[in-house]
Amino acid sequence: MRTWPLGLLCVAEATRRAGHEVRVLDLMQVDDPRSALERVIRDFSLDLIGMSVRNIDDQSMKDTQFYLEEIKKVVDECRRLSRAPVVLGGAGYSIFPEAALEYLTADMGIQGEGEIAFIDLLRKMENKEDITDVPGLYVAGTGLQRDRVFARDLDALPLPGADLTDLRGYDGPDFWLPVQTRRGCPMRCNYCSTAAIEGCAIRKRSPKEVVVWINTQVKSENRRFYFVDNIFNLPPSYAKSLCSEIADARLDISWRAIVYPARIDEPLVAAMAAAGCKEVSLGFESGSPEILHVMNKRFDPDNVRQARELFARHNIAVMGFLLLGGPLETKKTAEESLAFAESLNLDLLKVSVGIRIYPETALARSAVEDGIITADDNLLLPRFYMVPGLEDWLRETVQARAAGRPNWLV
Numbered sequence: 001m002r003t004w005p006l007g008l009l010c011v012a013e014a015t016r017r018a019g020h021e022v023r024v025l026d027l028m029q030v031d032d033p034r035s036a037l038e039r040v041i042r043d044f045s046l047d048l049i050g051m052s053v054r055n056i057d058d059q060s061m062k063d064t065q066f067y068l069e070e071i072k073k074v075v076d077e078c079r080r081l082s083r084a085p086v087v088l089g090g091a092g093y094s095i096f097p098e099a100a101l102e103y104l105t106a107d108m109g110i111q112g113e114g115e116i117a118f119i120d121l122l123r124k125m126e127n128k129e130d131i132t133d134v135p136g137l138y139v140a141g142t143g144l145q146r147d148r149v150f151a152r153d154l155d156a157l158p159l160p161g162a163d164l165t166d167l168r169g170y171d172g173p174d175f176w177l178p179v180q181t182r183r184g185c186p187m188r189c190n191y192c193s194t195a196a197i198e199g200c201a202i203r204k205r206s207p208k209e210v211v212v213w214i215n216t217q218v219k220s221e222n223r224r225f226y227f228v229d230n231i232f233n234l235p236p237s238y239a240k241s242l243c244s245e246i247a248d249a250r251l252d253i254s255w256r257a258i259v260y261p262a263r264i265d266e267p268l269v270a271a272m273a274a275a276g277c278k279e280v281s282l283g284f285e286s287g288s289p290e291i292l293h294v295m296n297k298r299f300d301p302d303n304v305r306q307a308r309e310l311f312a313r314h315n316i317a318v319m320g321f322l323l324l325g326g327p328l329e330t331k332k333t334a335e336e337s338l339a340f341a342e343s344l345n346l347d348l349l350k351v352s353v354g355i356r357i358y359p360e361t362a363l364a365r366s367a368v369e370d371g372i373i374t375a376d377d378n379l380l381l382p383r384f385y386m387v388p389g390l391e392d393w394l395r396e397t398v399q400a401r402a403a404g405r406p407n408w409l410v
């Protein structure tokens with residue numbers, strides 16, 4: 001999936017509105033990063049370089065791709081071309097703020113929301129003031145300066161202007177323009193890194209403000225959107241209000257969203273369909289009640305089945321996910337999950353064997369207790385939870401089940 005740098009552009013927009021001159025370089029749209037960097041740095045008088053690190057790796061236990069090696073080359077190139085300090089941010093960075101800063105040899109990094117902290121850092125540097133009270137700021141060699149602070153009013157944080165970057169490089173049937181209406185997730189699934197990125201409290205933008213921004217994108221000929229909120233349907237009252245605003249605006253858009261398989265009812269799904277929803281990702285992860293409990297899921301297989309039927313009734317395609325091999329997984333529970341996924345007749349199913357372990361999660365604690373990792377492992381280099389002795393059988397079983405099913409991704 002080609003991913004538009006939404007977080008980077010939100011920080012860039014906030015920086016611009018604070019009165020600073022900004023240039024954005026989207027390396028997803030260039031064939032030669034070195035030449036592109038050289039051109040921007042040569043043509044623009046830099047005081048600071050902000051770099052977004054979205055992903056650390058591909059989360060695949062087999063033939064893992066570790067992305068920081070390539071990202072370090074970009075940091076090194078920035079250092080070669082400019083004396084401006086390099087400040088890291090982004091979702092991937094926020095999960096590993098100290099370890100990633102050390103690995104990438106940047107000057108500083110901001111964990112969490114950069115729209116406020118980055119502006120604060122710029123102001124203090126410009127005025128030659130002490131930067132040690134910038135929230136969420138990590139400095140190479142000294143670590144965290146002050147605990148981060150989450151913005152309560154998301155409407156105070158601007159969404160990016162259409163002129164900040166060129167979208168033409170993202171043309172194609174697989175591209176959906178990301179938009180985020182909420183940050184934070186209270187569900188605390190045992191493997192999930194969202195709390196490290198956005199916190200556990202749900203904070204919401206005004207539906208009217210979201211629709212205003214979407215409308216600006218529609219005027220720029222963008223009509224396919226991806227709501228990247230971790231749980232689009234929670235709280236249901238907000239989701240229904242947002243859908244109502246979209247439908248009332250008659251924007252004629254198509255969109256996809258990520259939904260939690262609980263608290264999904266007919267009025268909500270009907271409202272989603274009326275507002276232009278075409279696809280949802282249904283993150284049920286397992287079909288075994290026992291494993292769902294271990295994962296701290298607040299739903300059961302019946303909830304998943306009911307949700308699937310509701311979306312099908314309203315012609316909304318459904319993609320599902322299985323995460324196999326986690327704590328207490330057995331051949332029986334894995335077979336139960338695979339059979340359950342088959343019974344749902346999904347439009348697409350992504351099956352992962354082994355679960356990426358992230359810091360400060362219940363899965364990480366289980367992995368220490370079970371001897372899979374040590375307590376001092378910072379987990380920057382990808383580590384995966386896999387029940388000992390189950391991996392080969394799981395891979396063979398999943399491959400056999402997936403054979404002849406082109407809509408299963410393994």
